[in-house]
Amino acid sequence: MDLTPRTATEPGAQPPVRKRRWLPILIVVAALLGGGVIVTQFLTSAIDYYCNVDEIGVRPGCEGERRMRVQGVVEQSSIKQGDGGTTFVLDFNKKTLKVAYSGDPGGVFQECIPVIAHGRMVNGVFESDRIEVKHSNQYVEKNATRIDESNKEAAACSVLKG
Amino acid sequence: MAGQSGTGTSATRRLGILVILMLATLALCGLWFSAEDVVQGSTVRIMYIHVPSIWTAYIAFGLTALCSGVYLSGKNRSLSWDRVAGAAGEIGVLFVAVSLVTGSMWGRLTWGTYWVWDARLTSTAFLFITYVGYLAVRQLGGTHRQRARRSSVLALLAILEIPLVHFSVTLWRSLHQEASVANPNAKVELDGLMLFSLFLGLVAFTMLFVWLVLHRQRAMMLEDAFSDRGLDVAITARRNEAGA
Structure with a gap:
């Protein structure tokens, strides 16, 4: 605890050094910088994260061969794997788009599930x-008595499509 | 606090035991009794921590704003309000961090990626950074009243982010799904025991939050009292020197 008036009565004594709390100041500055980065990311990426399949070539920002993110539902029986890649068809609002993905999709990728593909249009195919x-x-609970193996896939598809 | 050796009372001890029992029940329901999801499998179990965490953070930041508002508008401006606001803010930051980490784990397993800059994730990250800044501002120094005044103003501004975070999935196109319970359609999109486990998680985490706030604000009161006592001792020493 420092009370500065004492040193004023002590001739020759060094003036008191006021202790600054640097750590909180640094954290505030870091928070401001971090906030700035996040706001920038928000303005450039987060607003309208994707274009829907039916908006390609129609909606501003979803046209041409520019890099974009496209959202649609993976069409049933459209997934084909081979040559180190995967092809499938995206479906949205009765519009379809053929997608060629260079690899094996991760997550819970499967038929009838909505996905977002990152890439660009090349000769009518989304690479x-x-x-x-x-x-x-x-x-939805996985329930053996309610959904048997034979119709599980179809049930999942109908659930996901709403 | 006379006659007490810590920040606990018989009431908080009873609440603590209840919280432990609730969390144990949640673990049983979440990990054992509730079924896997038809698409996600066991990954769905992360939801029983992820959603209650962000729910608790919303409550915490709401309480921070409420107490800050009461402090600024009250006639006597009791520092107790400021301490509860600060305690809730600290615990809220902790729960947002838990929500971000568990969400990231869920994202890797379901989406195929730990992080994307979509509206929900970006706004949540911004919420986290804002309240880290709030806690840093509380530590900038000055008197308790200066701390209370500046942090209260910040808390009242920061609370405006909560609706932005919650409705980000409906306001903008987001990879993150819309709410399964508190959605605009008022339609619950969870099957029976999943819903029960989630509800149990919300109650258990809320009780845990109350327990943590009670202890933390009492610890803050002791810190403030210790600081004030140091000031009193220093002033007395100066007076004695002046009188000598």
Whole structure:
């Protein structure tokens, strides 16, 4: 505890050094910088994270051969794997888009599930190098007595399509 | 606090035992009794921590704003309000961190990636940074009243981010799914025991939050009292020197 008036009465004594709390100041500065980076990311990436399949070539920002993110539902029986890649068809609002992905999609990628593909249009095919699976807000219990193996896939598909 | 050796009372001890029992029940329901999700499998179990964490953070920051508002508008401006606000802010930051980490783990398993800059994740990260800044501002120095005044103003501004975070998935296109319970359609999108486990998690985490706030604000009161006592001792020493 420092009370500065004492040194004023002591001739020759060094003036008191006021202790600054540097750590909180540094944290405040770091928070401001971090906030700035996040706001920048928000403005450049977070607003309208993707284009829907039916908006390609129609909506501003979703046209041409520019890099974009496209959202749609993986069409049933459209997934084909081979030559180190995966092809499938995305479906949204009765519009379809063929996607060629260079690898094996991760997450819970499967038929009838909404995904976001990152890439660009090349000769009518969307060449993708990143797939993100967009899970719906529906949570359905895996219940052996209710959904048997033969219709599980179809049930999951109907659930996901709503 | 007379006759007490710590920040606990018989009431907080009873609450603590109840919290332990609730968390144990949540673990049983979440890990054992509730079924896997038809798409996600066992990954769904992360939800029983992830959602209650962000729920508790919302409550915490709401309490921070409420107490800050009461402090600024009250006639006597009791520092107790400021201490509860600070305690809730600290615990809220902790729960946002838990939510971000568990969400990231869930994202890796479900989406295929730990992080994306979509509206929900970005706004949550911003919320986290804002309240880290709030806690840093509380430590900048000055008197208790200066601390209370500046942090209260910041808390009242920061609370505006909560609706932004919650509604980010409906306001903008997001990889993150919309709310399964508190959604605009008022339609619950979870099956029976999943919903029960989630509800249990919300109650258990809220009780844990109350227990933590009670202890932390009492610890803060002791810190403030210790600081004030140091000031009193220093002033007395100066007076004695002047009188000598």
